[in-house]
Amino acid sequence: xxxxxxxxxxxxxxxxxxxxxxxxxxxxxxxxxxxxxxxxxxxxxxxxxxxxxxxxxxxxxxxxxxxxxxxxxxxxxxxxxxxxxxxxxxxxxxxxxxxxxxxxxxxxxxxxxxxxxxxxxxxxxxxxxxxxxxxxxxxxxxxxxxxxxxxxxxxxxxxxxxxxxxxxxxxxxxxxxxxxxxxxxxxxxxxxxxxxxxxxxxxxxxxxxxxxxxxxxxxxxxxxxxxxxxxxxxxxxxxxx
Numbered sequence: 177x178x179x180x181x182x183x184x185x186x187x188x189x190x191x192x193x194x195x196x197x198x199x200x201x202x203x204x205x206x207x208x209x210x211x212x213x214x215x216x217x218x219x220x221x222x223x224x225x226x227x228x229x230x231x232x233x234x235x236x237x238x239x240x241x242x243x244x245x246x247x248x249x250x251x252x253x254x255x256x257x258x259x260x261x262x263x264x265x266x267x268x269x270x271x272x273x274x275x276x277x278x279x280x281x282x283x284x285x286x287x288x289x290x291x292x293x294x295x296x297x298x299x300x301x302x303x304x305x306x307x308x309x310x311x312x313x314x315x316x317x318x319x320x321x322x323x324x325x326x327x328x329x330x331x332x333x334x335x336x337x338x339x340x341x342x343x344x345x346x347x348x349x350x351x352x353x354x355x356x357x358x359x360x361x362x363x364x365x366x367x368x369x370x371x372x373x374x375x376x377x378x379x380x381x382x383x384x385x386x387x388x389x390x391x392x393x394x395x396x397x398x399x400x401x402x403x404x405x406x407x408x409x410x411x412x413x414x415x416x417x
Contacts, residue, residue, distance in 0.1 A: 180222035182212035209234025244273030360384035
């Protein structure tokens with residue numbers, strides 16, 4: 177596991193480095209906030225970051241905010257360090273996106289324990305990400321289109337074939353409510369919304385859907401309710417007649 181230590185204080189930095197097992201963690205160090213952010217923005221960025229609140233040019237708190245605001249493929253676990261006794265500072269740290277908060281002066285055994293906890297969480301997250309990617313690959317290889325809908329009939333997920341059948345770019349399709357742009361007949365939308373509301377399946381129904389260029393396309397549609405999946409409540413499957 178690659179670990180960033182960003183701290184201006186040489187004593188604290190050396191304590192953390194000496195506590196980290198070389199066989200488990202690859203350590204990179206920064207003494208400046210901008211340098212720390214550049215390391216976290218690199219292609220092979222550390223997944224675990226131990227960042228002091230007080231850094232020149234960019235504070236540890238600002239680094240936390242930036243890490244959470246970016247759209248990164250992998251999660252970054254952040255431990256924020258501070259010589260601040262106030263509860264309000266700890267609350268501010270978590271609000272900014274820190275996963276953990278430690279007060280200085282540091283204890284070697286405690287920091288090692290917190291680092292190992294962060295590594296375990298990241299390893300579990302990596303395992304889940306692998307499973308999700310496997311499911312995505314499987315869905316994209318299906319010979320028919322699959323999409324998941326919300327309570328208003330809005331498209332929340334869609335596989336590759338679904339997008340291709342309608343000639344859309346994914347960014348222009350997700351979030352679209354079916355009756356606004358996709359279903360040609362209001363009757364079809366009414367039937368679909370009734371099925372969503374009642375949690376009722378339907379089989380092989382012919383529907384005309386509108387492609388992104390405005391032309392209609394006749395498709396066969398199946399619908400199935402989805403239980404206990406938070407925002408997703410219904411699934412539709414589409415194919416050519």
